Amino acid sequence: MPNAAVKACSNCLVHAPEMAERYGNTPYMERLSHPGSEFLAALPKAGQSYEEACRYAPNLTFIGALSVDGLPARPQPWLRNLEPEAVRDGRFGEIMPEDEFLGLMDFCDVFDLIWLSLDFAAGVKGKLKARNFWSPEQLARLEKGRPLAEIEAECREQHALPLYFGGRVVGCCRRGHETDENLSAHVLLENIASKATSILAMMHLLRNSGLPPGEIDFVVECSEEAIGDMNQRGGGNLAKAVAEIAGCRNASGFDVRAFCAGPTAALITAASMVAAGARKNVVVVAGGAVPKLYMNARDHVKKGLPALENVLGSMAVLLTEDDGESPVIRLDSLGKHTVGAGASPQAVTTALAWEPLEKLGLKLTDVDKYAPELHNPEVTVPAGAGNVPEANYKMIAALGVMKKQLERGDIEGFVKERGLTGFAPTQGHIPSGVPYMGHALEEMKAGRLKRIMVIGKGSLFLGRLTNLADGASFLMEKMAGGAGQAAAVTTRDVEEVVLEALGDLAAALNR
């Protein structure tokens, strides 16, 4: 069965504490219900600076400036033991500061929704240009800005939301319609932020792969935003909007939604299209979620910790036809959680981890590393959500004991050997296994890793339409010795070889 090659990956972060403080859902709702609360008063002092975010080990691991294997050995807690030097650029992407991000949002906006002040726009244009990363066409999209008084009036009289940097208003996000709540400034701010962070990941992916934008055939976007108006809430195609600004003129696209399992589902969809020969070069991309910024900050602040959920995450993966050399996404055995599978952790783990391996005659120990939701435990543990990746590994190992593939005493070793330390921000779909693919790609190319399993899980109950559990999984693998090409041999190829042999035999008999 043909597979799809994993050609390149990118992971990016945007440091956005001021957006978090105003428009992260937890502080936003708190401001509406308890505007004078102690939490809101303490929050501005609890933030991490940009320099601190660039020295925070999980962030550096995410962008590929630290190895995943090296992360557990870094002095902990990481938030109190920042790395000696601030690093902006890693092998997979960058940590972008908030002022540049506001500039990026402006040039990603095609409906004049983002307004920046004159002086701020001029300053940020210089910073973006100095990066030598953005194309002249992209930079030319950044508007010269407007007088601050116009921005303040738009906020005061037209329901625009102010955008802040350095504690002062430097712009605003306008509404897209006078009465449609789906096009309110708040919704559009989230959607434009998701689009902008997707474009950041897409541009880093193009740089990492060396592929010109015009070579991309198709884009599959898989964040958790709903793009549309009151008549088609969630109508979509953020993918094409991203491709447009990224300069992918020959690409089309669509969106895949499955809550936090979206990226896994999107990669399976994209890989299937590539393997079938329907599309050649396909990008799977996901942007960040503004509402999830500072989501657990109440607990962090209460415990005297920095509010760590200050970064928007984004990621992209390039899939191309199987060249027999690159690691592939195997399509001959995919994990799926069926309607009838059940919601217990045991049932979910069986469906996603056990069944796809059993189908291939493989054991749980035939997977070198498992990549389930890779949430940074320094964010989730103080908030009472536990160490998410570790809980997943313990469940997989326990299943191995039940299936008699592991001894009870092997559980700890299994977790240590085949697990990963969480390094991803709590951005919903972003941590769902996929940020490990860049690391795995490097390790597989170096011959240090053979097979990983990426596992995504979705919280469907959040939409109030079903209580079913959900998830998807796939194996990413470096096939042995050109197995990818061998897998592509067709019945027709075999027939031709047999006919040629018979022809040789007939010729020999005639002699």
Add this chain to the structure above:
Amino acid sequence: MGKMEGKKLLLLGERDGVPSPAMEAVFKNSGGEVVFSATECFV
């Protein structure tokens, strides 16, 4: 008679731990009455 006979149950599940439908299945024949069942997601 089940172990939870006469008890009222509040079930609070977590997506990456034990979700509430799984707990409901466990308590189905316990004799207890599930008066609230919800799953939350903190990530």
